Amino acid sequence: MQQVVPIMLLSNITNLHPRIFLLLGIPGMEAIHTWLSGPFCLVYLGALLGNFFILFIVRVDSNLHEPMYFFLCMLSVTDLILSTTAMPKILSNFWFRDREIYFEACLMQVFLIHSLCSMASGFILAMAFDRYVAICNPLRHSTILTHRVIRNLGMAVVFRGMLLFSPQPLMLRGLPYCRTTIIRHTYCEFMALIKLACSETRIFRLYSLTVAFLTGGLDFILIICSYTLILYTVFRLPSKEARLKTLGTCGSHVCVILVAYTPAFFSFLTHRFGRNVAPHIHIFVANIYLLVPPLANPMIYGIRTKRIRERFLQIFTSKKL
Template sequence: MSPLNSTNIHPASFILIGIPGLESVQHWISIPFCCMYLLALLGNFIVLYVIKAEQSLREPMFFFLSMLSITDMILSTSALPKMLGIFWFNLREISFNACLVQMFFIHSFTAMESGFFLAMAFDRYVAICNPLRHSTILTNPTIAKIGIIVVCRGVIFFSPHVFLVKSLPYCQTNVISHTYCEFMALMKIACAERYTSKVYSLTVALMIAAFDLLSTAASYFFILWTVLSLPSKEASRKAFSTCSSHICVILVFYTTAIFTFLTHRFGHNVPPEVHITMANIYLLVPPTLNPIIYGVRTKKIRQRAVKVFYHIYQ
């Protein structure tokens, strides 16, 4: 514990200790984390490049996939460089303002990722359940408006977190038992009443997660209903193949997100090393797997990516 002067409400900096209980092996843990981070950057960059270069990919699904790739790159970059600095060089200190910025980016872009998953599910719903109106419903202006709404939602709902954290005093310690600045981790070290802040954070997180998850599930329920009623087995197989990649990445994202959310708020008996390791995986695995799954499952992206690498090695 690092004592602070009781008159100093906000410390100049916080100390991130990494993964409690695993300090001796953090340099080994950093290897797969670093590999996943580099793979996430490379994979999402390739997806963006392919979509930009290939005229046939100028479709709503791929526009939303581009937004998701940008979100993934920003989300993982918000946490991983600092995390690797802790693991490799013992750079544990982070300034108070930098901590707030990191917290805002992580929480807001997580909400944006969830929103883009919902947007992609809606696109698949329209394409399969109402294909004749797909091009008229999801026009370019509509796609842009959906993207703006998703971004604004993440910014508006999670901007108050910054002010809530800033309004609390930290007069006992500036040590955060985490690898990055997370809202609930900061709440734990505040030396004032935190009930209102916790309720707001919990309400916002549950509201966004419940709305996105239920809406996404409803979209795929109607998609499944429509697919099963198709007379052609080939059409059913193609529709299932198109949606399976979406379902895979959504399951990965929500499984890790829900586990992290529940253990941080209710899992008091979960060892901290388990929770924090899962919190790190939650920021890394979806951004790493999204381009891989979409690249493998989407024929147009796969073929164009193969062409790109073929020309590079010629």
């Protein structure tokens, strides 16, 4: 009996804190995972190429060394890391049924995905601030957004993401998981793991809701405020041509905002309040949030920004010649 008790305790501890979890993928769509892997892979490769291209173009073209493009580069780096954090494991699951993920790797994925999403939101807000200064206070644009200010804003966004989401892995590590080791998701996500815990998690859910508001929610509110002031300034311009030209400088950024926040808010709200939303729809949208913005952002700025488009054509034609 003296030897049986420790063995039973060890077994209980192992069950409560499993070393390995299983990523189910997209619930109800397991049969077409192989078919989904093709588009997912193409979008991922497109995101890699597009963001590396943006970084290269801004690096080599001194005419693009402006605040808007510096913030765009920060967003591109964030998108590269964000998509690479999740997509290789997702594709491995779809292609080879490699569903196992170590608990420590799962916790790292949770931290990186949530903190990087926060950073992406912060950089979009910084770009909105740049548009606000450029339109509402154009004469002081270069003096307000100096290289030092840009660097400090970038560091503040990164620090905010790391600070607010670093408690997540610690919270998840201390929870007991006695229900199942199967995560009904394609990647490790905070709320997906919380649902597996067999203890009281109300405080953790409240924490998740609070940090989500302090990052994406607050950023979106500030973006709306900045564009309210921008529209107020634009509609005071004397001519229609001047108004359209000024608004045109915000077109790319507005598209990035819509692409980033629409699936993010849908995923966030359905995860917490959408009990009638089918699980596969929620998981699919969550994957779109990690896939589409990293691909769309360089495409939007590459197509709509004349300087980047001309530089791309210049490089392409010179290589062709």
